[in-house]
Amino acid sequence: MNIVVCVKQVPEPTGTNRIDPKSLRILREGVDSVLDPADEFSIEAALQIQEANPGTNVVVVSMGPDRALEAIRRGLAMGANKGVLVSDANLAGSDALTTAKVLAAAIKRENPDLVLCATESSDAYTGMVPGGIAHHLGLPLLSYAKKLTLAGGKVQIERQTEAGFQRVEAQLPAVVTVTGSINTPRYPALKGIMQAKKKPVDQLTAADLGFSPEQVGEKGAKEKVLGWAPAEQRKAGTVIKDDGTAATQIADFLAQLKVI
Amino acid sequence: MNTTDPQAAKRGRDEINLQLNETEREIMQVIRDFARNEVKPRAAEIDATAKFPEDLVKKMGELGLMGLPLPEEYGGLGQSYILFALMIEELCAACATTGLVPDVNISLGAEPILMFGTEEQKQRWLPQMCSGEKLGALAITEPGAGSDAAGIKTTAVRDGDEYVINGSKVFITLGGVAETYVTSTVTNPELKDKHRHMTDFVVEKGTPGLSFGQPMHKMGITGSPTVEVFYDNVRVPVSHRLGEEGDGFKITMDTLDAGRIGVAAQAVGIARSALEDCLEYATQRKQFGSAITSFEGIQFMLADMATAIDAARLLTLRAAYLHNQGLPCARESSMAKLFAGDTAMKVTTDALQIFGGYGYIKEYPAERHMRDAKITQIYEGTQQIQRLVIARDLLKKLRA
Known part of the structure; x- marks a missing residue:
């Protein structure tokens, strides 16, 4: 069985993204970059399947600058077998649809039974890439999995909803997006870090995947970012002075928020 | 293992290279994340309850921390002692008790066996220490011999293919939880040279006659047990002796x-x-x-x-x-x-x-x-x- 996990290197998510005012792209130079923490859940899900089904091949695929290799290495250190990095100056400025198209072409080469993605990346947040990949590969997409099981050539998930969950299944091959509640990602064992250097990583260009420079990157983008703005500052809280009704007021407030 | 070439020693003092390579940096990143996310939040509780953090020790073993600088052929990772020092610093910055465990296991439990053990002894005891499944400890200090390590009174007497050990040790870190105790004894009390009368043995937990006192109530590093160790006619085979008779003081000092x-x-x-x-x-x-x-x-x-x-x-x-x-x-x-x-x-x-x-x-x-x-x-x-x-x-x- 072949599992492909899509990963992305993102600026350290505890910091605030800095934006290049001219290109309106996220500045990636001079910032600490890490494997998107959201991707660790998909890698962990793949590795758990691998542990239960010996012989399973886990491939981590990423599109990004050369340094995105570090994110792939982290996946290999956790236990994935192989990496694929699509890296090409022509790809800079690609929009979500182009990214999905290019990733789908790279994933197809791996002949996957299952493609795992995070629900969205922690930096750009479009959440469109997994759907795009499923479209280009002609595969079903099971989204927001908080649980994933494989049996009889099918994948079944519990899809997280606000009220509870839905149980959904699809015939393999399929694309699944996983949420942060699906598992607790492992730390890479130090031996895994040492071995990761020896694992194979295919480095591909857009041309290798059959795309011309016009079809990808900024030129091929159909979506244009117009601007960025920081989130609104959180407003000061309400102070309730206890005149004997404070408990009721707090309960009403929480009920309004639907937390109780 | 130590070279005696004075030129090399001099060069070593003048030229220090502390540069980490890419793999070492990635290893430190994992150790830092582990220390910050898993160990630090537990430090206050470990201190207050004085409970040995067994689960964290298990995790450290799984990650490979328990044998970081020990050779790969014995289950270690063969990383440098610079990385070892950085790891102990990082873990102790999170929790001094937790960081002490790999330090004692590696520096005191495993190193004497690595430096002075036979191939068979290394194969027998080092892998279990590297995996963290069975920890190693060192037993030198006695009620009457602390700074004066050569003043120990615990004796080992040869009896056929065995030695019979009698005496007691005090302040033994990880005592009771560790599996192996590199124990200093006096084998040749008649010798005038007090640096040649000692011999070290690896004593395994469970050997008849070996027992432990209750963990002592300490001021700090409360989660790591510090106990008395008693040897009452403890018989160990000759194959548990480190080096030759009389090597004990050197083994202890080098360790x-x-x-x-x-x-x-x-x-x-x-x-x-x-x-x-x-x-x-x-x-x-x-x-x-x-x-x-x-x-x-x-x-x-x-x-x-x-x-x-x-x-x-x-x-x-x-x-x-x-x-x-x-x-x-x-x-x-x-x-x-x-x-x-x-x-x-x-x-x-x-x-x-x-x-x-x-x-x-x-x-x-x-x-x-x-x-x-x-x-x-x-x-x-x-x-x-x-x-x-x-x-x-x-x-x-x-x-x-």
Whole structure:
């Protein structure tokens, strides 16, 4: 069985993204970059399947600058077998649809039974890439999995909803997006870090995947970012002075928020 | 393992390379994440309950931390002693008890076997220590023999293919939880040369006649058991002897020479943690209408703390570098342990002072750091013994 996990290197998510005012792209130079923490859940899900089904091949695929290799290495250190990095100056400025198209072409080469993605990346947040990949590969997409099981050539998930969950299944091959509640990602064992250097990583260009420079990157983008703005500052809280009704007021407030 | 080439030793002192490669940096990143996310949140609870953090030790074993610098053929990762020192610092910055476990396991449990054991002994005991499944400990100190290690009274008498050990040890770190005890004994009491009368044995838990006292109530590093160990006609086969009869004193001293690097790293970690907590507190604490960090009196204290910590760290890493090169490091590891231990005590005391009244209550971490720091001035050779080691080495050089 072949599992492909899509990963992305993102600026350290505890910091605030800095934006290049001219290109309106996220500045990636001079910032600490890490494997998107959201991707660790998909890698962990793949590795758990691998542990239960010996012989399973886990491939981590990423599109990004050369340094995105570090994110792939982290996946290999956790236990994935192989990496694929699509890296090409022509790809800079690609929009979500182009990214999905290019990733789908790279994933197809791996002949996957299952493609795992995070629900969205922690930096750009479009959440469109997994759907795009499923479209280009002609595969079903099971989204927001908080649980994933494989049996009889099918994948079944519990899809997280606000009220509870839905149980959904699809015939393999399929694309699944996983949420942060699906598992607790492992730390890479130090031996895994040492071995990761020896694992194979295919480095591909857009041309290798059959795309011309016009079809990808900024030129091929159909979506244009117009601007960025920081989130609104959180407003000061309400102070309730206890005149004997404070408990009721707090309960009403929480009920309004639907937390109780 | 140590080279005696004086030129190489001199080069080792003049030229230190502390550069980490890419793999080492990635390893440190994982250790840092683990220490910050898994260990640090547990430190206060481990201290308060004085409970051995078995689950964290298991996790450290799975990650590969328990045998980091030990050779790969015995289940270790073959990484450098520089990385080992950085790991112990990082873990002890999170929790001094937890960081102590791999330090003792590697420096005191495994190193004497690695340095002086036969191939068979290494194959038998090192892999279980590297995986963290069964820990190693060192049993030298006795009620009447601390700094005077050669003054031990525990005896081992040859009886056919076995030795019979009788006596008792005290202050044995990880006593009771560890599986193997490298035990110093006297085999040749008639010898005038008190440095040739000792022999070391690996004694396994479960051997008839071996028993442990209750964990002692300690001031700091409360989660690691420190116990008395009793040997009542404990029989061990000759194959458990490290080296030859009479090698015991050398084995003990060589083990402690390198072992002090770990204690120094622990002290650096405790001091660093105290400073980090202190910085966080001081930037928030307001008096006379401004953060107390705006006062020069506080700023100067913080500057002195940071400078001493960096100096201690560099001494520690230099000793680790020398040890890694296989060069003699007795003087340098003693200097590192002496300075780092004193730094930890001074920095944690000053940090508590900056915390003021809040530092004195247990809800804040300042008093724990201070209690944890004290032991680094005492164990694996008191500060006074470190000065002896350093001075003797200096004077030996002058005579030469």
